[in-house]
Amino acid sequence: MDNNIALKVNNVGVRFNMSAEKVDSMKEYAIKLFRRELRYNEFWALKEVSFQVKKGQRVGILGLNGAGKSTLLKVIAGVLKATEGSVTKNGNIVPLLELGAGFDKEYTGAENIYLYGAVLGYSKSFIKEKYNEIVEFSELGDFINVPLKNYSSGMKARLGFSIATVVEPEILILDEVLSVGDAKFRKKSEKKIKDMFDKKITVLFVSHSLAQVRSLCDRAIIIEKGRLVAQGDSETICNLYEQRLNK
Amino acid sequence: MKRIFSNFNKYRYLLGELVKKDIKLKYRNSVLGLLWTLLEPLLTMIVLTIVFTTLMGHDTPNFPVFVLCGRLLYSYFSNGTKLALKSIRRNSAMIRKVYVPKYIYPLASTLSGFVTFMISLSVLVVVAVVQNIKPTWHIFEAIIPMLTLLILTVGTGFILATLGVFFRDTEYLWGVILMLIMYASAIFYNPSKILASNNAWILKYNPLFGIIQNFRNAILGQPMNTKYFLYSATFSVVVLIVGVFMFYKKQDKFVLYI
Numbered sequence: 375m376d377n378n379i380a381l382k383v384n385n386v387g388v389r390f391n392m393s394a395e396k397v398d399s400m401k402e403y404a405i406k407l408f409r410r411e412l413r414y415n416e417f418w419a420l421k422e423v424s425f426q427v428k429k430g431q432r433v434g435i436l437g438l439n440g441a442g443k444s445t446l447l448k449v450i451a452g453v454l455k456a457t458e459g460s461v462t463k464n465g466n467i468v469p470l471l472e473l474g475a476g477f478d479k480e481y482t483g484a485e486n487i488y489l490y491g492a493v494l495g496y497s498k499s500f501i502k503e504k505y506n507e508i509v510e511f512s513e514l515g516d517f518i519n520v521p522l523k524n525y526s527s528g529m530k531a532r533l534g535f536s537i538a539t540v541v542e543p544e545i546l547i548l549d550e551v552l553s554v555g556d557a558k559f560r561k562k563s564e565k566k567i568k569d570m571f572d573k574k575i576t577v578l579f580v581s582h583s584l585a586q587v588r589s590l591c592d593r594a595i596i597i598e599k600g601r602l603v604a605q606g607d608s609e610t611i612c613n614l615y616e617q618r619l620n621k
Numbered sequence: 622m623k624r625i626f627s628n629f630n631k632y633r634y635l636l637g638e639l640v641k642k643d644i645k646l647k648y649r650n651s652v653l654g655l656l657w658t659l660l661e662p663l664l665t666m667i668v669l670t671i672v673f674t675t676l677m678g679h680d681t682p683n684f685p686v687f688v689l690c691g692r693l694l695y696s697y698f699s700n701g702t703k704l705a706l707k708s709i710r711r712n713s714a715m716i717r718k719v720y721v722p723k724y725i726y727p728l729a730s731t732l733s734g735f736v737t738f739m740i741s742l743s744v745l746v747v748v749a750v751v752q753n754i755k756p757t758w759h760i761f762e763a764i765i766p767m768l769t770l771l772i773l774t775v776g777t778g779f780i781l782a783t784l785g786v787f788f789r790d791t792e793y794l795w796g797v798i799l800m801l802i803m804y805a806s807a808i809f810y811n812p813s814k815i816l817a818s819n820n821a822w823i824l825k826y827n828p829l830f831g832i833i834q835n836f837r838n839a840i841l842g843q844p845m846n847t848k849y850f851l852y853s854a855t856f857s858v859v860v861l862i863v864g865v866f867m868f869y870k871k872q873d874k875f876v877l878y879i
Contacts, residue, residue, distance in 0.1 A: 390877060398878075399790040452720030455873040475718035480646050489642060492635035493719055 379464060380545055380576040381427040381450065386459035388420040388445055388600075419445040420600045423459070427593075429544075432577040434587035434608055436615050437597035443580050446597065447471060447547055450578065465544025465576070468494075473534030483518040483525070483533055484509075490537050504540045511566075512536035513559065528555045535563055545576045584612050628722060636725055636732070643704075643733035658741045662692055666748065669809045681811045683841060686752055689745050690837045691808030693738065694766075698774050698829060699799050701734035705778025706785045706795060713879035723872045724865075727782040731775045745840070754841065763839035765850060766832045773828060773857035779864030786875050806830045828856040 391414040397403050405411075420442045427433050437443045448454040450461055451469040476493030477486050487508055491501040509518050512532045522530065532555045548567070555563070571577060571590065581587055587594055587608055594611035596604045596618075604614055648654045666689045674684055681687050705727040709716065712726050749756075784791045806829045807815070815824055824830045831849030838845055 398788060400788045400794070401790065403788065453716075453718065454876055469719070472718040476715050476721075478642060478646070480649065481642065485642075489638050492632075492638040493715065493721055495631055495635070495721075498634050 377464070378428050379426055380429045380431070381464065381578075382462040383423055383425050383446075383450070384460050384462070386420055386423045386446075386449060386456045386461060387418060388442075388449060388454060389457040390417045390419055391415070418600050420449070420456075423597070423600075423602045425595060425602060425605055427545075427576055427578070429464075429576055430574040431593055432571065432579065432591045434591035434594040434611075435578060435580045435597065436584075436587065436594055436611065441597045442600040443597055444549065445600075447549055447578065447580060451547060463545065466541070467545045467547060468538060468541055468543035469547040469549075470535070470538055471547060471549050473538060474530050477522055477530065477534070479523040480521055482521050483512075483514055486522055486533065487537055490534070494538065494541075496541065508533075508536045508540050511540075511562075528559075531555055532559055539563075539566055539570070542573070543570070543575060545578070546570060548577065548579045548581075584616065588612050632722055632725055635721065636729055639725065639729035640733040640736065643729065644736055647737075655740065658737055659744045662689060662696065662741055663744050663748075665692060666744075673809055677810070683752055683754060686745070686749055686754060686840060687837060688809050689748055690840055691806065691833045693741055693745060694770055694833050694836055695803055695806055695808055695829065696741075697734055697738035698770060698777075699803070700737075701731040701774040702777045702781055702795065702799070703792075704730035704734055705774075706781035706792060708778075709782050709786050709875055710879055716876055716879060723875060724779070724868060727778045727868070728775065731771075731778045734774070735771055749840065757842035759839050759842050759844065761839075762845050763836055765845065766836040766839070766853075769850075769854050769857050770829075770832050772861050773832070773853070776857060776859075776861030776864040779868040780860070783864075783867045783871050786871070786878050802827065802829060806833055808833070825852075828853040 397406055423442075423446065435443050435446065445454065447469065448471075449456050450463070451467060451471060474486075474490065476490045478489060481489060484505075487505060488498070488501055492498075512518075512529075512535075514529060514533060517525065517529065525533075535555075546567075577591070579587065579591055591608040593606065594608040594615075595602055596611060596615055604611055648657065651657065653660065666685055669688045669692075670685050673688075708726040708730045709723065715721065716723065716726075781791060781795060805823050805827045807824055812824055812830070812834070815821060831846070831853035835845050835849050835853075837843075
């Protein structure tokens with residue numbers, strides 16, 4: 375692959391089988407199979423989506439709810455497998471999609487740093503090295519040795535954010551997580567993300583705020599009903615999106 | 622193939638963390654902690670010994686050790702497969718949000734069960750010493766049934782984990798099957814009468830029976846039964862291959878069902 379390209383999404387399609395009723399026991403399955411009642415409604419959440427992201431580009435992804443933005447991010451992050459097409463990545467991806475998805479509530483904050491770090495694919499030595507930095511950034515103090523079930527949701531989010539952003543990613547995926555915790559921490563986290571942006575990393579950014587996309591991104595794409603309908607520089611695309619909204 | 626190995630290498634640390642987590646959390650917040658692993662088989666052994674030596678007389682030499690061997694091995698198989706069955710659903714929050722190779726979950730469940738099993742073996746050592754059983758060099762052969770059991774449990778775990786995602790009643794069905802397997806594994810009775818009868822197949826076709834018998838032989842200083850070994854080892858390897866294949870074929874669909 376061309377070295378200048380960070381991400382290549384090639385003709386990606388994702389199909390969901392939405393069965394009219396959920397069949398989740400062997401008995402039902404056998405009966406339905408016997409009566410030939412196993413029917414599925416096909417639903418393409420994404421279809422024929424192709425685009426390329428060059429290294430250092432910041433791409434805003436625009437679209438209404440249910441357009442397929444999250445599905446697209448999940449395919450890029452590797453959580454969902456595309457039914458057709460392929461995604462090629464050049465560099466390590468840090469998805470700031472769901473902070474703390476690997477947390478265990480019985481574990482203390484400290485133990486969760488190692489667990490969540492492992493989930494994100496970090497090595498043990500790396501986490502050890504960065505441990506203090508994570509604790510410091512999360513501002514949890516003595517709470518770090520308390521089981522997570524006693525944390526407030528803001529504290530969990532702070533810890534999740536601190537662990538996920540401790541690496542310097544080559545590709546960053548953001549799904550409207552620019553607001554974490556209280557006003558003070560929010561400022562800090564926004565600054566951290568800004569710093570990452572300034573380091574010329576590649577960014578995929580989903581947002582409903584056109585102002586944010588205009589100020590942060592240099593390119594943008596619009597997704598509508600699972601199809602990529604427009605791509606170009608962010609100013610043009612944002613204007614186009616506004617026009618389509620007002621129609 | 623190379624990609625799979627480098628991927629495994631990357632997530633080996635996560636596998637270790639998950640195994641550690643299972644074991645740590647199982648006993649945290651309980652007063653006796655890890656002691657439960659030792660106490661539970663010991664208590665069942667005592668009760669089973671009292672009941673069955675009274676019922677059947679002393680027809681089995683070293684009955685406490687005999688029962689304990691069977692029970693420990695069966696418990697591992699039963700707990701390990703049950704944990705693996707639920708592993709995908711239990712970790713659904715993670716699977717839906719971050720990419721982690723999915724085989725990590727059932728594998729971690731069966732491996733953490735194996736660690737607990739190894740710890741619980743210390744009860745067997747104590748009981749064997751109390752019963753004055755002299756170890757012979759056959760004791761080293763115990764590693765063979767233990768490894769066979771590990772392969773069988775991991776393989777069954779993969780099959781059940783896959784089925785468990787699509788069918789919620791797998792759990793209940795497996796509970797029933799496990800009970801049948803328990804009665805057909807000669808855990809708390811002497812198998813010789815059944816083996817001599819027309820119903821010998823109920824034991825002979827059960828790989829767990831062969832594994833348990835060979836483990837007992839090793840502990841009690843008897844030579845290994847080659848026929849049992851060959852059958853159970855072949856059975857286990859086939860189960861593992863089927864399990865890995867099933868899991869591999871269906872894993873991309875898991876996220877749509879959990």
